[in-house]
Amino acid sequence: MTKAWRDVGSLYQIYPRSFRDLNGDGVGDLNGITLKMDYLSDLGVDAIWISPFFTSPMTDFGYDVADYQNVDPVFGGLDDFRMLLDEAHARDIKVMIDLVPCHTSDQHPWFVESRSGRGNPKRDWYVWRDGNDGHEPNNWISLAGGKSWTFDADSGQYYLHSFLPTQPDLNWDNPEVCLAIKDVVRFWFDMGVDGMRVDAIWGISKDPELRDDTVNYDFHGDSNSYGAYIHDHCKHGPHFQEYLHELASVCDEYDDKQMVFEFYPDERLGDIWQQYHDVIHVHPKATAFFMEHRQNDWHGEHTGWNIMNYVKAAGENIPFFCLGNHDQPRVTSRLGLPRSRALQFLNLLCPGVSVMYYGDEIGMEDVDLTQHDAQDGFHHSLQDDRNRARTPMQWNSSRYAGFANVLPWLPVHSNRKQVNVAKETKDPSSLLWLCRKLLELRHELPILRYGSMEKLDTGNGFVLGFRRQLDGRQLQIYINFADSVQTVWLPNSGRVIIGTNPDIRVDGDVLQLPGYGGVLIDIT
Numbered sequence: 310m311t312k313a314w315r316d317v318g319s320l321y322q323i324y325p326r327s328f329r330d331l332n333g334d335g336v337g338d339l340n341g342i343t344l345k346m347d348y349l350s351d352l353g354v355d356a357i358w359i360s361p362f363f364t365s366p367m368t369d370f371g372y373d374v375a376d377y378q379n380v381d382p383v384f385g386g387l388d389d390f391r392m393l394l395d396e397a398h399a400r401d402i403k404v405m406i407d408l409v410p411c412h413t414s415d416q417h418p419w420f421v422e423s424r425s426g427r428g429n430p431k432r433d434w435y436v437w438r439d440g441n442d443g444h445e446p447n448n449w450i451s452l453a454g455g456k457s458w459t460f461d462a463d464s465g466q467y468y469l470h471s472f473l474p475t476q477p478d479l480n481w482d483n484p485e486v487c488l489a490i491k492d493v494v495r496f497w498f499d500m501g502v503d504g505m506r507v508d509a510i511w512g513i514s515k516d517p518e519l520r521d522d523t524v525n526y527d528f529h530g531d532s533n534s535y536g537a538y539i540h541d542h543c544k545h546g547p548h549f550q551e552y553l554h555e556l557a558s559v560c561d562e563y564d565d566k567q568m569v570f571e572f573y574p575d576e577r578l579g580d581i582w583q584q585y586h587d588v589i590h591v592h593p594k595a596t597a598f599f600m601e602h603r604q605n606d607w608h609g610e611h612t613g614w615n616i617m618n619y620v621k622a623a624g625e626n627i628p629f630f631c632l633g634n635h636d637q638p639r640v641t642s643r644l645g646l647p648r649s650r651a652l653q654f655l656n657l658l659c660p661g662v663s664v665m666y667y668g669d670e671i672g673m674e675d676v677d678l679t680q681h682d683a684q685d686g687f688h689h690s691l692q693d694d695r696n697r698a699r700t701p702m703q704w705n706s707s708r709y710a711g712f713a714n715v716l717p718w719l720p721v722h723s724n725r726k727q728v729n730v731a732k733e734t735k736d737p738s739s740l741l742w743l744c745r746k747l748l749e750l751r752h753e754l755p756i757l758r759y760g761s762m763e764k765l766d767t768g769n770g771f772v773l774g775f776r777r778q779l780d781g782r783q784l785q786i787y788i789n790f791a792d793s794v795q796t797v798w799l800p801n802s803g804r805v806i807i808g809t810n811p812d813i814r815v816d817g818d819v820l821q822l823p824g825y826g827g828v829l830i831d832i833t
């Protein structure tokens with residue numbers, strides 16, 4: 310038995326193509342993850358989330374699923390996954406996998422049937438419509454770029470895809486779809502999987518009349534870009550919460566399963582905190598990732614209120630604090646090492662579950678891809694290619710960074726000699742060392758996992774402060790958002806538990822924080 314979700318304090322996201330290649334094809338695999346289970350255990354993570362490893366033609370690297378209940382041969386087989394589960398559980402590590410409920414691959418047998426003719430019983434499992442005067446049925450734009458509709462000449466209709474044309478949208482308004490996806494969840498839960506990260510949920514319900522999205526007159530770029538519209542009809546439809554609740558209710562059939570929704574609130578659709586609240590509260594065993602750090606807003610006060618608003622929205626549900634994921638530029642590339650170190654410090658001191666994207670614990674950075682390496686079908690510029698943040702894990706300084714013995718599917722970062730696990734394991738000043746210490750503290754100090762969190766007025770606009778409290782104990786967190794030394798007068802004197810830098814001291818009630826420094830102080 311692994312610990313309960315209520316006691317899980319951290320989650321580590323693994324992009325399976327890039328963690329460790331054991332079978333020698335240059336692409337990571339499940340056995341590679343199992344091989345590194347001791348690393349994850351020594352790091353101190355309580356749970357891992359593995360991005361899709363299911364059968365797939367890989368037009369979106371696994372987010373185009375052709376069989377929900379099997380492993381793609383590039384990653385191994387079902388027995389390899391069972392072994393991974395056992396090895397994780399033996400170390401008290403929970404395993405969360407990715408559920409992609411809103412679309413399949415166009416190679417999925419459901420879609421192959423659906424496409425085979427208007428009279429096929431699976432026709433209505435996807436969204437098919439007649440054209441509008443020889444054009445697409447409406448003006449919806451895909452998140453992968455271009456129109457959301459593709460014409461199928463054989464049946465003379467368009468099908469809807471909120472992402473790539475190879476990812477047709479499932480029609481959740483057909484109850485059979487909901488039943489089929491719930492069975493997928495049961496299949497993995499029965500096998501022993503502990504939770505699901507639920508992919509791209511915003512389009513699970515659409516406007517039943519498929520009305521046009523409103524034109525965004527504030528946008529001045531290409532009218533075929535996603536930003537050219539306010540997405541008031543293609544997502545968040547009338548059954549949005551109902552369908553999410555249906556999905557999460559599968560957790561009720563089991564002892565302790567958790568779902569975390571991938572969710573980005575849309576400020577053009579109203580108050581983002583209300584949107585977070587509405588999604589988090591569809592079910593007690595479901596929650597939504599906090600993704601506001603991706604905005605790169607380097608402002609202590611804003612960061613503080615974003616965190617507090619999310620804590621409030623989470624209420625009794627478990628908050629999941631993220632700094633990024635496989636779709637975002639890496640936090641170290643966005644902010645630079647000193648600032649991302651400060652933010653990681655803070656993220657690991659937040660309540661609930663602190664989420665870490667593989668490689669962020671050593672400060673991995675985005676890679677500059679050449680045209681030859683660019684493989685992400687979503688973006689047309691190299692700068693936006695999401696694979697920049699999905700390059701091989703840097704285990705050591707060798708040619709392929711200890712990820713593989715052959716040329717990996719994406720280039721290894723040229724900084725592998727400075728930024729790698731082997732080197733940082735020996736260096737007490739490294740980011741890896743700091744992350745390990747903080748994860749150790751999350752185990753030692755229940756207040757970090759369960760304690761309340763309030764924002765403090767630090768009297769210094771550059772310094773963000775929080776109070777954590779549990780059972781009469783109080784800790785305080787201070788983060789300096791400036792690059793210069795800042796002074797804060799503490800309400801009481803305190804003792805430093807841990808800092809981003811080893812030399813941070815409290816002198817009576819005076820705290821001096823170096824530029825981008827952070828500290829955790831014991832006040833009682």
Ligand code: GLC
Nearest residue numbers: 369372409472508509571636
């Ligand atoms: C989610 C995934 C992303 C994928 C998309 C379509 O946003 O995180 O990687 O491309 O959904 O499934």
